[in-house]
Amino acid sequence: MQKPQDKNSGTTGIVGGLAATLGRILISFFVPVITFLVLWQVFIFLRDSDAPQIVIVLVAIIWGVAGVALLYIVSNWFVEQLPDPWTRHLQPFVYVGPAVVIMGWYLAVPVLRTLILSFKDDIGVKWVGFDNYVFAFTDRIMLETFRNNLLWMIIGTAFSVGLGLLIAVLADRTRFESVYKAIIFTPMAISFVGAGVIWKFVYTYKGEGVGIEEIGLLNAVVLALGGQSQPWLSLPPWNNLFLIVIMVWLQTGYAMVVISSAIKGIPLELLEAARIDGATEIQAFFKIIIPYIKGTLITVITTIVIFSLKLFDIVRVMTGGNNGTNVIANEFYLQRFTYGNTGRASAIAIVLLIAVIPVIVNNLREFNKERRAF
Amino acid sequence: MAASYKNQKTRSSLVINGVLILISFFWLLPTLGVFITSFRNSQDIFTSGWWTVLPHKENIQSGEIVLDPAVDVNVPMQIEGITATFEELRQGVDLSDGRTLTWYGNKRTRTILVSEEKWVGFFFKPLTIDNYKDVLTGKEISFTDAGGNEITRKGNSLGSAFLNSIAVAVPATIIPILIAAFAAFGFSWLNFPGRSVIFTMVVAILVVPLQISLVPILQDYTKLNLNGTFLGIWLAHTGFGLPLATYLLFNYMSTLPRDLLEAAYIDGASNFTIFTKLILPLSVPALASFAIFQFLWVWNDYLIALVFLGDKSRVVTYALASIVGEKGQDWHLLTAGAFVSMLLPLAVFFALQRFFVRGLLAGSVKG
Numbered sequence: 001m002q003k004p005q006d007k008n009s010g011t012t013g014i015v016g017g018l019a020a021t022l023g024r025i026l027i028s029f030f031v032p033v034i035t036f037l038v039l040w041q042v043f044i045f046l047r048d049s050d051a052p053q054i055v056i057v058l059v060a061i062i063w064g065v066a067g068v069a070l071l072y073i074v075s076n077w078f079v080e081q082l083p084d085p086w087t088r089h090l091q092p093f094v095y096v097g098p099a100v101v102i103m104g105w106y107l108a109v110p111v112l113r114t115l116i117l118s119f120k121d122d123i124g125v126k127w128v129g130f131d132n133y134v135f136a137f138t139d140r141i142m143l144e145t146f147r148n149n150l151l152w153m154i155i156g157t158a159f160s161v162g163l164g165l166l167i168a169v170l171a172d173r174t175r176f177e178s179v180y181k182a183i184i185f186t187p188m189a190i191s192f193v194g195a196g197v198i199w200k201f202v203y204t205y206k207g208e209g210v211g212i213e214e215i216g217l218l219n220a221v222v223l224a225l226g227g228q229s230q231p232w233l234s235l236p237p238w239n240n241l242f243l244i245v246i247m248v249w250l251q252t253g254y255a256m257v258v259i260s261s262a263i264k265g266i267p268l269e270l271l272e273a274a275r276i277d278g279a280t281e282i283q284a285f286f287k288i289i290i291p292y293i294k295g296t297l298i299t300v301i302t303t304i305v306i307f308s309l310k311l312f313d314i315v316r317v318m319t320g321g322n323n324g325t326n327v328i329a330n331e332f333y334l335q336r337f338t339y340g341n342t343g344r345a346s347a348i349a350i351v352l353l354i355a356v357i358p359v360i361v362n363n364l365r366e367f368n369k370e371r372r373a374f
Numbered sequence: 375m376a377a378s379y380k381n382q383k384t385r386s387s388l389v390i391n392g393v394l395i396l397i398s399f400f401w402l403l404p405t406l407g408v409f410i411t412s413f414r415n416s417q418d419i420f421t422s423g424w425w426t427v428l429p430h431k432e433n434i435q436s437g438e439i440v441l442d443p444a445v446d447v448n449v450p451m452q453i454e455g456i457t458a459t460f461e462e463l464r465q466g467v468d469l470s471d472g473r474t475l476t477w478y479g480n481k482r483t484r485t486i487l488v489s490e491e492k493w494v495g496f497f498f499k500p501l502t503i504d505n506y507k508d509v510l511t512g513k514e515i516s517f518t519d520a521g522g523n524e525i526t527r528k529g530n531s532l533g534s535a536f537l538n539s540i541a542v543a544v545p546a547t548i549i550p551i552l553i554a555a556f557a558a559f560g561f562s563w564l565n566f567p568g569r570s571v572i573f574t575m576v577v578a579i580l581v582v583p584l585q586i587s588l589v590p591i592l593q594d595y596t597k598l599n600l601n602g603t604f605l606g607i608w609l610a611h612t613g614f615g616l617p618l619a620t621y622l623l624f625n626y627m628s629t630l631p632r633d634l635l636e637a638a639y640i641d642g643a644s645n646f647t648i649f650t651k652l653i654l655p656l657s658v659p660a661l662a663s664f665a666i667f668q669f670l671w672v673w674n675d676y677l678i679a680l681v682f683l684g685d686k687s688r689v690v691t692y693a694l695a696s697i698v699g700e701k702g703q704d705w706h707l708l709t710a711g712a713f714v715s716m717l718l719p720l721a722v723f724f725a726l727q728r729f730f731v732r733g734l735l736a737g738s739v740k741g
Contacts, residue, residue: 043603053538054537061544065544080646092569095557096566096572098557100557100572102616105594110591111582113590114589174387180394180397180398183401186720188670191694196695197694197711198405198712201705201708213422215419215420215422215423217425249401306583312677329585337681349586349589350586353583353586367574367577
């Protein structure tokens with residue numbers, strides 16, 4: 001894709017050629033600079049303007065999307081102006097570079113920076129050795145968060161995966177499979193905050209008194225069965241279970257969809273053969289279906305365990321971590337943003353990272369296995 | 375033999391459907407409650423459960439009796455053909471025709487309410503969309519500050535939060551896809567030193583919890599004055615979404631037929647042309663899967679908005695969470711607000727579910 005003027009430059013003489021080269025260098029320099037300046041000006045406008053919200057929103061969307069596209073087009077154009085070998089060497093970095101820089105800034109480098117901060121004091125100035133880790137592993141509240149996260153991980157994951165598996169296997173045998181699956185799956189689309197409101201209404205409690213009628217579903221059911229209404233979310237340690245119900249409600253759909261697609265991959269002949277040989281449905285389930293989808297089950301369990309490890313929104317919205325419901329991610333938030341202690345917050349973040357290291361190692365091992373194709 | 379097998383099959387299918395219907399019912403019930411509540415007026419919400427909109431029997435007051443001053447209330451009284459003491463009347467006395475007599479208040483009121491159990495139908499109390507109006511517009515609050523200036527603030531308005539969410543979610547979906555697509559193309563089709571090492575790093579950070587980044591990135595944002603800006607939160611969502619996006623798109627792009635691309639190279643097409651004219655159109659399914667994923671993730675995100683955007687441009691999750699915090703018992707606002715926040719993700723979800731499921735199956739471990 002040589003430009004036509006390159007051929008002309010030989011015939012119009014050295015002056016013309018020089019002018020063309022100079023022009024090209026100038027343009028190559030100014031175009032990126034101007035692009036950058038324009039984008040910067042719009043950024044300042046967006047940050048400081050008092051324009052009506054709808055204008056800001058529209059400008060922001062156009063600026064953000066077009067800006068990134070423009071940066072790629074301009075830098076690609078810039079690289080293509082360079083001599084051919086340069087283009088070949090530099091172009092891959094134009095394509096890969098931005099992603100690598102952003103991932104490095106946001107995820108790779110922060111691992112080191114957080115690690116360093118975790119050995120410093122609350123404002124990140126003085127070195128304090130292992131003090132923050134001593135806090136993280138011995139403080140009463142931290143121990144409570146560990147206990148709660150374990151509850152979330154074990155009970156939450158067991159019920160999400162168990163129910164997901166049950167529904168996937170059962171729905172596979174009905175005509176209305178897609179209806180059932182859509183109903184179970186839909187909570188995946190809503191936010192944890194929204195789900196929090198939905199379930200807070202189920203658990204709501206008004207207390208005892210003349211003429212008071214409970215408007216929360218759970219209390220109404222308990223009263224109808226002859227029990228007493230309870231403030232469900234402030235009853236440790238059971239309130240943790242009531243919060244875990246929300247996670248099960250949200251995550252079962254994910255488990256169900258992934259497991260269901262794995263079940264559909266089981267060759268029909270395999271199941272037919274087993275049935276002809278006289279295997280019961282339960283035997284077929286444990287001897288054929290489970291071994292066949294083992295890999296998928298492990299993936300689903302890993303994903304949900306990681307999810308429950310980092311769980312934050314539900315606890316934050318429902319109880320704020322009070323009444324014995326605190327979890328690691330919420331304590332991280334409290335340490336950093338309520339108590340302003342970056343050292344302790346960093347140590348807690350590192351604890352979270354350590355917990356996922358086995359998954360990271362496993363991902364890398366799997367990737368290396370496949371890499372022969374890379 | 376065949377008939378009994380068939381019989382057994384219908385029976386087990388009945389059981390299976392029964393179990394699934396039961397589970398589906400429990401799954402829908404909480405949302406149904408919030409949905410119905412969001413259309414009831416705040417007084418009704420507070421005095422009766424949402425299930426009372428369904429047909430049921432209810433005690434409805436049909437009249438009242440004021441006792442003659444001559445009647446002694448300290449001994450059993452004769453009313454409407456029965457004899458009862460004050461205490462019995464306090465508890466309520468059933469008449470033979472189905473009506474109930476209940477004493478109102480203390481002895482001095484001398485008033486007895488007559489009520490009747492009646493069937494009431496669907497939605498016998500009026501429904502309203504006022505809750506949605508209230509939560510979308512928010513009330514204006516004005517106050518005078520220490521310097522004597524009149525300050526007007528918009529209350530919790532989900533309407534403007536909705537716009538902010540769009541301003542956050544649209545670019546925070548498109549930008550990472552664009553950047554990841556370029557990178558995935560580079561990783562899968564171009565040769566450069568360090569390619570395999572860098573991509574291994576991408577795989578390694580796939581599941582790094584984002585809490586790791588919050589403290590240092592917030593320090594950077596304070597230095598760069600990016601706190602509370604749209605650019606700041608777009609970049610944050612881009613950073614946290616990029617590993618998964620790059621990984622998914624790389625997996626997809628590296629399966630595209632090699633012959634096709636080599637033919638294009640031989641025809642003299644530049645990398646940029648091949649990327650925009652060939653790779654991008656061919657990758658639409660993978661791009662769409664990730665787009666829905668990222669959009670739902672960003673729209674529903676609370677933590678990143680809380681940390682990097684904060685109060686300045688409230689997004690819907692933030693606004694909803696603050697209504698929970700400030701007006702935890704205002705169920706008319708909360709329920710309507712919850713539905714406003716779900717509207718767009720549910721629409722996107724149902725319209726593009728096919729792509730979403732594909733993305734889910736392609737590996738959905740995110741940090």
